[in-house]
Amino acid sequence: xxxxxxxxxxxxSPGQTARITCSGDALPKQYAYWYQQKPGQxxxxxxxxxxxxxxxxxxxLSGSSSGTTVTLTISGVQAEDEADYYCQSADISGTWVFGGxxxxxxx
Amino acid sequence: EVQLxxxxxxxxQPGGSLRLSCGASGFSFSSYGMHWVRxxxxxxxxxxxxxxxxxDPYYADSVKGRFTLSRENAKNSLYLxxxxxxxxxxxxxxxxxxxxxxxxxxxxxxxxxxx
Numbered sequence: 180x181x182x183x184x185x186x187x188x189x190x191x192s193p194g195q196t197a198r199i200t201c202s203g204d205a206l207p208k209q210y211a212y213w214y215q216q217k218p219g220q221x222x223x224x225x226x227x228x229x230x231x232x233x234x235x236x237x238x239x240l241s242g243s244s245s246g247t248t249v250t251l252t253i254s255g256v257q258a259e260d261e262a263d264y265y266c267q268s269a270d271i272s273g274t275w276v277f278g279g280x281x282x283x284x285x286x
Numbered sequence: 287e288v289q290l291x292x293x294x295x296x297x298x299q300p301g302g303s304l305r306l307s308c309g310a311s312g313f314s315f316s317s318y319g320m321h322w323v324r325x326x327x328x329x330x331x332x333x334x335x336x337x338x339x340x341x342d343p344y345y346a347d348s349v350k351g352r353f354t355l356s357r358e359n360a361k362n363s364l365y366l367x368x369x370x371x372x373x374x375x376x377x378x379x380x381x382x383x384x385x386x387x388x389x390x391x392x393x394x395x396x397x398x399x400x401x
Contacts, residue, residue, distance in 0.1 A: 183336055210389070211385035212386075214331070214387075221380055221394060222323075222331065222388070222391055223391070224389050225389040227389070228386060228387075231386070233389065251311070263330075265330065265331050267331075267333070267387070267388070272344075272348065273336075273344040274333070274344055274345075275336065275344075276333060276345075277323075277330060277331040277332065277333055279330050280330040280331065
């Protein structure tokens with residue numbers, strides 16, 4: 180079955196840039212999406228179609244894509260950015276998949 | 287206000303069945319694909335099932351043959367029928383709207399499979 184691979188954890192100091200990667204064989208052909216989830220809350224869509232940002236999402240969150248890897252970049256990290264981040268995509272059969280999630284810690 | 291509200295979760299014995307419901311409001315329900323995503327305690331998100339506007343369902347391998355997803359557009363409702371439940375199905379089940387990603391989520395309903 181199709182898999183998306185993320186690092187389990189990323190740590191950065193406030194004001195620095197955090198980069199969270201997501202790798203998958205189908206990513207050159209399928210869009211990726213990113214979700215932010217804080218403890219006890221439902222996930223929130225923060226990036227869609229690799230690079231697009233929904234309204235209300237801060238500009239410091241951005242997405243990029245290169246080959247089989249997509250990256251969520253958070254510039255000028257703030258304490259409120261501490262959360263779990265999940266990438267998500269789909270395969271051509273119509274089934275969706277999430278990455279294992281990355282815990283972002285703001286030191 | 288765009289909203290999704292899940293219901294129907296609870297405690298069920300192994301091998302049992304349960305039906306989850308998701309009520310939608312604030313948008314044209316029939317115009318959107320809908321999804322169920324679950325999350326075990328301390329675990330990541332797992333896509334479970336989706337249904338398109340034409341009513342065509344898709345399932346994760348882990349639930350195929352046991353879960354059935356349906357929608358009733360006249361009632362703005364989504365239903366997930368779950369059979370042959372096992373401990374691995376214990377999770378918070380989220381209903382989500384599909385539109386350039388899952389852009390609206392409910393708060394979730396908890397399913398616990400235990401004797």
